[in-house]
Amino acid sequence: xxxxxxxxGPVTLSEEAFLTIxxxxxxxxxxxxxxxxxxxxxxxxxxxxxxxxDDKGSNKGFEATxxxxxxxxxxEKGSVQVSxxxxxxxxxxxxxxxxxxxxFGSGTQLTVLP
Amino acid sequence: xxxxxxxxxxxxxxxxxxxxxxxxVEGTSNPNLYWYRQAAGRGLQLLFYSVGIxxxxxxxxxxxxxxxxQDRQFILSSKxxxxxxxxxxLCAWSVLGLAGEQYFGPGTRLxxx
Numbered sequence: 001x002x003x004x005x006x007x008x009g010p011v012t013l014s015e016e017a018f019l020t021i022x023x024x025x026x027x028x029x030x031x032x033x034x035x036x037x038x039x040x041x042x043x044x045x046x047x048x049x050x051x052x053x054d055d056k057g058s059n060k061g062f063e064a065t066x067x068x069x070x071x072x073x074x075x076e077k078g079s080v081q082v083s084x085x086x087x088x089x090x091x092x093x094x095x096x097x098x099x100x101x102x103x104f105g106s107g108t109q110l111t112v113l114p
Numbered sequence: 115x116x117x118x119x120x121x122x123x124x125x126x127x128x129x130x131x132x133x134x135x136x137x138x139v140e141g142t143s144n145p146n147l148y149w150y151r152q153a154a155g156r157g158l159q160l161l162f163y164s165v166g167i168x169x170x171x172x173x174x175x176x177x178x179x180x181x182x183x184q185d186r187q188f189i190l191s192s193k194x195x196x197x198x199x200x201x202x203x204l205c206a207w208s209v210l211g212l213a214g215e216q217y218f219g220p221g222t223r224l225x226x227x
Contacts, residue, residue: 032214034215041221041223043204049213089157100208101160101163102215106156
């Protein structure tokens, strides 16, 4: 079945540091890929998405490129801010399943220090 | 635009008491609806999903149930809560024809004492 593997957290960075959160996946066919962000005490927000190979999703300074050859969708940001502190989830939507279920990674906690 | 509401926002219930959490979606028709649970410091567990009124699929065996009495209303229930039911409950919706992304509500924090 489909699966998503994220780098283990927690990740602690200083403000303005470069961020990479690794995400790799296993799926049949051509899944859509997503990054979600969850701020403390809140629901998940869709951060960015990519629907086909070589697509680059971007939002709020975050980017991720759909790499089919390496089955990866790593999240990057050039300069993090304290307000980026949150839990980040990588997810995929596989081709199977009528309800279009998402498969989530386990989440990566990011803390940015001033 | 579409919005999703959940209530209550927080709930403290004793073991053995009943539970009813409600989720409603505005601004879209015939959405797929989902209930997730997130234990403290853990990932997301899909509990139920629904593709239409009265159509519920359960992902894990448990003492929880779900119902969809109206197109944009999704209810999570229990007759007798267990301590292990504590967690953060999230409702989400999606629509066929998009890339499959889901949109989440603000969540309900349930503490069973």
